[in-house]
Amino acid sequence: MNNSGGFKLRLVIGAVMALMALFSYYSKTQENPLTGEKQQIGITPEEEMAMGMQSAPQMAEEYGGLYPDQEVQKYVKGVGNKLVTAFSREMQNSGVDVPYRFDFHVLNDRRTVNAFALPGGQVFITEGLLGRLKTEDQLAGVLGHEIGHVVHRHSAEQMAQSEFYQGLAGAATAASGDMGTGQIANYVAQVRLMKFGRNDELESDEFGVRNMISARYDPNALIDVMQILAEASGGRSQDEFMSTHPSPDNRIAKIKEHIARYRY
Ligand SMILES: [Zn+2]
16 A cells, blocks of 8 residues: 555544544433533433542542531531522422432632532532632522532533543544644643633533522622632632633623523
C-alpha cells in the first residue's frame, strides 16, 4: 500500500470511530422527568446516588473532614431540607417523584470558600463560605444552586460528554496517525467541557431562584452570594461557583431576570 492509500485508510477508520462515538453519545438520550429537558446520560439516578455516596467520604477528607459542631451541621441540613421539601412537593403536584436522597454537610475548611454537589444529592459547603454568609436566605441561595446541579444531572451529563470527546480524540489520532493532533483534539474537548460548565452554572442559578421562591426564601440573597464569592476570590477564579461562569455581572443580570419572571 502506498502512502496516500494509508492516509485514506486512516481517514476512513477515523471517520468510523467518530461516528461510533457520536452514535454511542446520542443513544444515551433520555428525558429528565424533573426538568423536562432531553439529555445524553448513560447512568441511572440510582447509579448517580451510589457514586455520590461512595465518593462523599473521600471528598470530605480532602477538605479537612466534617465540621465538628453538630448544631451547625443540623442548621445547614435544616435549610437544605426545607428547599428539597418545597421542590419535592412541587414535583409531586405534577405527578413526578424525586428519585434523589439529599444530604447537606459542612466541611471543616476555613480557607476554602466553596460549595459543591456530588451526583445523586450529597451537597457540601465549606466553613470558609458558610462563615461569610450573613443570612439564612443566603445559605438557601448556595444550597439551592447546588441542588440545581443534582436535579439537572450535570455530573452525569459531563461524564457522557467526556466519553464522547475521548472517542472523538481517539478518532482524530487514528485519522492523523499523529499524537499531536490527538492531543489538540483532547485540549479542544476540555475547552468544550468548560463551556458546558458555564451553562450548567447558569441553569443551577435559575433552579436556585425558583427553589428559593417556592421555599419562601428571598431569591435576591443569591445575588448577595455572587458578590460574596467575587470578593472572596479577589477576582481570581478558584471556586466551583466562580470558575466556569461567563462573568459575575452577566450572572447577576440573569439572576435578576429569573427573579422578575418567577417571583409572582
Ligand atoms: Zn455551581
